[in-house]
Amino acid sequence: MARKGHRPSQAAPSRPRFYGRHAVTAALANPERHVRKIWGTREALAAFDLPSSIPVTFADVADLARLVPNDAPHQGLVAEVDPLEDVWLGDLLLQGKDDQRPLLVLDQVTDPHNVGAILRSAAAFDALGIVTQDRHAPPESGALARAASGTLETVPWVRVVNLARALDEIAEAGFWRIGLSGHATQTLGQAIGDARVALVLGAEGEGMRQNTEAHCDELARLPISPKVESLNVSNAAAVALYAIAARG
Structure with a gap:
């Protein structure tokens, strides 16, 4: 979904980290979303055919838990993304x-x-x-x-x-x-x-x-x-x- 425009009155937003299969899969499928990096277990990442342009780090469950808020259900996947551009x-x-x-x-x-x-x-x-x-x-x-x-x-x-x-x-x-x-x-x-x-x-x-x-x-x-x-x-x-x- 194209999102056009910027918010000149605000500083550039920080990059969020998405976690869980639905959120990460949808971000990868959105051509307007820039995925900067992905962390995941080998089992979770085996389901994806990721482009070489996205850096991938294999991690265990404990390491992934440190990348997200406490008790967040990451399901073996974490992605750092750029916020989408604004819609007018x-x-x-x-x-x-x-x-x-x-x-x-x-x-x-x-x-x-x-x-x-x-x-x-x-x-x-x-x-x-x-x-x-x-x-x-x-x-x-x-x-x-x-x-x-x-x-x-x-x-x-x-x-x-x-x-x-x-x-x-x-x-x-x-x-x-x-x-x-x-x-x-x-x-x-x-x-x-x-x-x-x-x-x-x-x-x-x-x-x-x-x-x-x-x-x-x-x-x-x-x-x-x-x-x-x-x-x-x-x-x-x-x-x-x-x-x-x-x-x-």
Whole structure:
């Protein structure tokens, strides 16, 4: 998936280390991803036909464990990679102008496991991509790539400086912006309609910021049981994406 543009206001990001079969295999399969180096057990590396341009180091399980966070399930594979180049929001909106694929907008969702799980759901339900605020979203990392189970390489991820301005641009592209909120009076099913939908989700606990809510066309809630106060944001995203996919 091509990712164009750079973030001139920021220093160059450090190189993340991906671990686990899905994350490493997907990184190797992505022509836009530059894999700098791979460490692995002989057994795990035997499954790959690696190009000679990638330095490979054979290592045992204990050595690999020192390359990743504590207790990270590396499955015998670790890869050092360059972060993907940025995607411009305008390019993504133009790419999806002739279809009904939903867009996901995340307001200060900072947990890499949640963002990774949301990427996986976005891929499962064929979302156009996700949009986050650059300073309030996690960087690419091994934990995020593992939670995404390979979909970090396939789902476009737009990082913007100003989320409110991005929501204005999304509206101009013809999307109906629905913010998920527990205090909304209508359910998501009542709010969806037939328009192209941009789902806006806030951080677990705090929810969307007030200014983000103000840039939504409607607020809606998931019809969950009163036995549960709320859903994890990644679970909420999956349920909402299913509702959009099933509306037809």
